[in-house]
Amino acid sequence: MDQLGIMLAVLGAALAAGFSGSGSAIGVGIAGESGAGIMTEDPGKFGLVLLLQALPGTQGIYGLLTAFFAILKVGLLGGAVVSVNVWQGLGVLFACLPIAIAGYYSAIAQGKTSAASIQMIAKRPEETGKAVILPAMVETYAVLALLMSIILLNSIQI
Amino acid sequence: MADPADYGYAVSRLRAMENRLLDQGVYQRLLDSEDLPSALKVMSETAYGKWFLEQQNENTFEPAIESELKHVYTETEQFVPDPCLYRIFRLPYDIHNIKVLLKGIFKQKQGGQRRLDLLTSLGNIPVDDLVMAIESEDYRLMPFGFHRTVPESVSIWEQTHDILQVERILDQALFSLQIKMADEVAFEGVKLFARSRVDTENIRNVARLKRMGFDSSQAAPFLHNGGSVPVEKIQSLINEPYEGWERILSFADVSRTLSGAQDHADLDSLIVDLEKSIDDFLSWVLAKYKYSPFAPENVLHYLWMKETEAKNVRVLLIGIGNGAERTVLRRLLRNV
Numbered sequence: 001m002d003q004l005g006i007m008l009a010v011l012g013a014a015l016a017a018g019f020s021g022s023g024s025a026i027g028v029g030i031a032g033e034s035g036a037g038i039m040t041e042d043p044g045k046f047g048l049v050l051l052l053q054a055l056p057g058t059q060g061i062y063g064l065l066t067a068f069f070a071i072l073k074v075g076l077l078g079g080a081v082v083s084v085n086v087w088q089g090l091g092v093l094f095a096c097l098p099i100a101i102a103g104y105y106s107a108i109a110q111g112k113t114s115a116a117s118i119q120m121i122a123k124r125p126e127e128t129g130k131a132v133i134l135p136a137m138v139e140t141y142a143v144l145a146l147l148m149s150i151i152l153l154n155s156i157q158i
Numbered sequence: 159m160a161d162p163a164d165y166g167y168a169v170s171r172l173r174a175m176e177n178r179l180l181d182q183g184v185y186q187r188l189l190d191s192e193d194l195p196s197a198l199k200v201m202s203e204t205a206y207g208k209w210f211l212e213q214q215n216e217n218t219f220e221p222a223i224e225s226e227l228k229h230v231y232t233e234t235e236q237f238v239p240d241p242c243l244y245r246i247f248r249l250p251y252d253i254h255n256i257k258v259l260l261k262g263i264f265k266q267k268q269g270g271q272r273r274l275d276l277l278t279s280l281g282n283i284p285v286d287d288l289v290m291a292i293e294s295e296d297y298r299l300m301p302f303g304f305h306r307t308v309p310e311s312v313s314i315w316e317q318t319h320d321i322l323q324v325e326r327i328l329d330q331a332l333f334s335l336q337i338k339m340a341d342e343v344a345f346e347g348v349k350l351f352a353r354s355r356v357d358t359e360n361i362r363n364v365a366r367l368k369r370m371g372f373d374s375s376q377a378a379p380f381l382h383n384g385g386s387v388p389v390e391k392i393q394s395l396i397n398e399p400y401e402g403w404e405r406i407l408s409f410a411d412v413s414r415t416l417s418g419a420q421d422h423a424d425l426d427s428l429i430v431d432l433e434k435s436i437d438d439f440l441s442w443v444l445a446k447y448k449y450s451p452f453a454p455e456n457v458l459h460y461l462w463m464k465e466t467e468a469k470n471v472r473v474l475l476i477g478i479g480n481g482a483e484r485t486v487l488r489r490l491l492r493n494v
Binding site: 030033034035036037038040041042112115116118119122123 | 176177
């Protein structure tokens with residue numbers, strides 16, 4: 001049964017990293033397409049475009065961070081493997097879900113907002129500050145999900 | 159039909175290309191120009207400049223405008239996923255070329271001369287191919303169903319010698335094709351735009367026919383199907399005073415083109431303003447899509463803005479060349 005507990009915890013870690021990473025890849029891709037469109041006409045906007053394209057990439061990092069915490073919790077990352085029963089394993093799996101789900105959807109949403117912001121700076125480069133704030137608002141919810149995942153992971157007694 | 163998500167690159171690039179459109183400052187400088195050479199000098203400092211430099215005759219501007227539009231169409235074709243979106247805009251030029259060539263042939267048969275200088279390179283079909291197909295009467299390879307429309311037009315002319323009937327057939331073919339293409343891509347705004355163009359063309363025709371003294375039954379063949387407003391409704395306008403047209407069509411968006419119709423002294427004055435109102439209405443139809451970063455309709459919006467800009471440049475340069483009042487010219491400028 002210990003094995004099943006461990007496997008559930010690993011599944012949680014995989015979901016956190018996998019979903020958040022996938023969302024980030026899609027989001028960065030969407031923003032990148034827009035960025036390429038702008039830079040074809042105005043290569044001088046590379047710096048601003050790169051900043052906005054990178055924003056949806058943070059969810060992938062949050063997912064990776066959560067995955068590290070999860071596997072650290074069950075002792076798979078250095079040190080001795082601890083005994084994890086099914087309920088503890090399930091707890092780790094559920095703790096990983098907030099960042100897995102919110103990370104995936106918020107990264108895509110942020111990618112779309114970044115794409116719109118990139119189009120905004122194409123016409124109004126003087127409004128770059130506002131253009132960065134709009135996609136950054138979406139980031140809030142990924143950060144909240146990350147916080148919740150970490151709090152939940154910390155609250156599981158193993 | 160491409161997915162709207164595929165338009166991220168295209169829309170962004172078009173947004174950047176919008177920066178090359180002429181702004182109010184350029185229009186103001188053109189209006190402040192004393193004569194045509196000084197207006198052309200202003201134009202040479204804009205995106206049109208490179209085409210003006212290539213011109214041999216310093217006082218002409220049409221080849222430069224055509225070159226700029228062609229450059230934009232060629233550029234757009236390279237990255238827009240659905241070819242229908244730019245073909246819709248180039249179709250009127252194909253029809254124009256067909257009309258020029260057919261009229262040339264008809265004139266030649268009556269001892270007149272052809273005017274190949276009126277052909278434009280802005281159509282979908284290369285001019286040389288079109289000339290070859292029509293002059294050799296080998297219509298088989300003509301695209302967009304023209305292999306049927308052109309021989310039908312020739313046959314009608316041979317039977318009736320009525321050039322208006324030929325024009326009517328070609329115009330009907332144009333609008334049917336535009337609506338068919340819009341239905342193929344199935345984007346809401348593209349369909350709306352194609353139907354709005356039919357509506358505005360019908361209103362323009364009704365106004366002109368009323369001025370020419372046509373009655374409702376005579377006007378019917380000049381109206382095109384496929385618009386948002388039924389042809390019968392637009393046909394009925396001809397029996398009504400133009401001051402009431404806006405009220406009669408108030409259920410449809412296209413009534414915006416007639417706002418203020420009652421303020422005009424006569425139909426002539428309304429017809430002059432109608433051209434601007436129609437262009438502004440079509441801009442309005444597409445303008446709502448510019449707030450969506452992935453809407454394919456942004457392609458139409460950009461191409462329409464470019465076409466409208468070209469119209470503004472023509473109005474200003476022709477007006478300045480003829481010494482027109484600057485206040486009149488300002489009134490004729492479309493919103494870009």
